[in-house]
Amino acid sequence: MPSHSDERKKSVALTSLAAAVALTLFKIAVGWLTGSLGILAEAAHSGLDLVAAAATYFAVRTAARPPDTDHRYGHGKVENLSALFETVLLLATCVWIVYAAIDRLLHGGVEVEITVWSFAVMITSIAIDWSRSRALYKVAKETNSQALEADALHFETDIWSSSVVIAGLLCVQASRWWPAASWLRHGDALAALAVAGIASIVTIRLGMRTIHALMDAAPADMEARIIQAASTVPGVIDCHNLRFRYSGSTLFVDAHVTMDGALTLAAAHEIADMVEHAVRSELPGADITVHAEPAPPAAP
Secondary structure, three states, X not given: OOOHHHHHHHHHHHHHHHHHHHHHHHHHHHHHXXXXXXXXXXXXXXXXXXXXXXXXXHHHHHHOOOOOOOOOOOOOHHHHXXXXXXXXXXXXXXXXXXHHHHHHHHHOOOOOOOOHHHHHHHHHHHHHHHXXXXXXXXXXXXXXXXXXXXXXXXXXXXXXXXXXXXHHHHHHHHXXXXXXXXXXXXXXXXXXXXXXXHHHHHHHHHHHHHHHHHOOOOXXXXXXXXXXXXXXXXXOOEEEEEEEEEEOOEEEEEEEEEEOOOOOHHHHHHHHHHHHHHHHHHOOOOEEEEEEEEOOOOOO
């Protein structure tokens, strides 16, 4: 049966998927009617968020499945694969936005029609993106979900890019009010380039984190935290040969602990249980395996 945290992850992912659908359709309609490349670029960005939100929802559903005979560590890595998929989509979208913006700057193009709907769609987008990013970050932090964190990053980025598009539309309108500042008419295309720049930064950050997760890169200061927690347990002489990796939101830890060789098996097992409890107190939700080793006999 899915845990409460799994249900929360699926619920917030599904809500974000619905929000992405609504925003994408709204931006496409307004961008098409007004001819604003900035808004169309934002629509493409939201379309990316739609696909990413769908991938995230699928990922958190799959990651919640228990371990089986083919996946002994569970299915958590699906969340990392989802983040990698989002990275590829972001990169492709950035390339398209840059191409379209440069083409319009060099060759001109559609005259941008600025209406109240141009600003309404972007302000609505900012409000929804702010709400969804906060909800996603909250659940991602509580459940240690990289897929939800990546989705939250997409929505947070949209806040900044939507703000840039609004600035671009204001520049276009200003060029019509003050003909002497006609160079401002390029504000819409320049805003689109800014959107691509923001999205590119997100792509690099997300891509590096995803690659590190898939390659089981060791989290910073994790080893010191585990050793410190194990050292607080009475009877532990040494903690060494540590291995740890994340599979989705679950941290797996393997540790070798040195104890007095004169201990009985039952006593050694009790100390190992205490080590697991101590480490789990430091790293909630971790799946820990402790291997007990006897200390070498003292030299005569």
